[in-house]
Amino acid sequence: METKNKPTLYWSLFKFKDWNFYIGSTSKGLVFVGSQNKPFEELFEWAKKRFPGSPLVEDDEKLEPYVIEITQYLEGKRKTFTVPFEYVGTPFQLAVWNALCEIPYGRTTSYSDIANNIKKPAAVRAVGAAIGANPILMTVPCHRVIGKNGSLTGYRGGLEMKTQLLDLEKRGSSSNE
Template sequence: MKVQNRKAPIYWSLLNIKNWNLYIAATEKGLCYVGSQNKPFEEFSDWAEKRFPGSPLVEDREKLEPYAAELIEYFEGERKNFSVPFDYHGTEFQVSVWNALCEIPFGETKTYSDIANHINKPAAVRAVGAAIGANPVLITVPCHRVVGKNGSLTGYRGGLEMKTQLLELERETIH
């Protein structure tokens, strides 16, 4: 009898709040994906196939409820920090960048250079940018709070319109 090597499932759900439609996903360990605004399911399924090849994708609204609840609170201006567990996988460098992003205060921005200095790699500004671009959990790991040297909005996986909306939402919540 052959024993199959079963991969752990990735649970997902579509979160609808206000004018936002985002795919979110989690493993048994924590939130592993927050998608771009109004993007198709394929954005998530392509990502999952690269990061968790062979893992079944299981729609499970109930399992995603704790993550959805915190995101809804964020969009309603009632949450500034996330307390849910994460299950993101990256290189040691990427994880150090993602952890640094989590330290940027709500409603504030930092530059790529600020992040590079924060992780004690001041010459790694481009690598910091690449790590930020690989962030799998938008909003909850707030890469939208990173701007160019002159304060300009720069690339964002979810698009500059989404980045602008997130920064405006945070500014409105503070004032």
């Protein structure tokens, strides 16, 4: 039951080994991948801002295609995602998130590289903010962005999650080359 401007948000708790996080989608695609071990409030608060008034419906079946691909990724069997996304953000955020999707599996890049890629070399801080607002962790790979000096800068999912994802990709990219 989708009303004209209030799409239903479907959600599910993703569980795989020691990974637990909430994921959400609309009928158009994946809109949210939560942080490791964060409560449902993280999804709820995000949805309230980005989809005000939309009903939240638990639906494991609707989220099954996303669960399959994220699981394959965490098992090291998938390097790119084929499921649809629905980006909800400003045009600037969308440009940044699309640039994130260009970073190859197992590689990292810097905030200033992203700023240059979207032809806004002076907007490094704004790029950082847009990356921080990325609602679709892992699948839009903001974990591949690190500080210019190689430091693991902030990550919505926490630095432990970022480290785990980068290690997973390092193992995955070296074993298949």
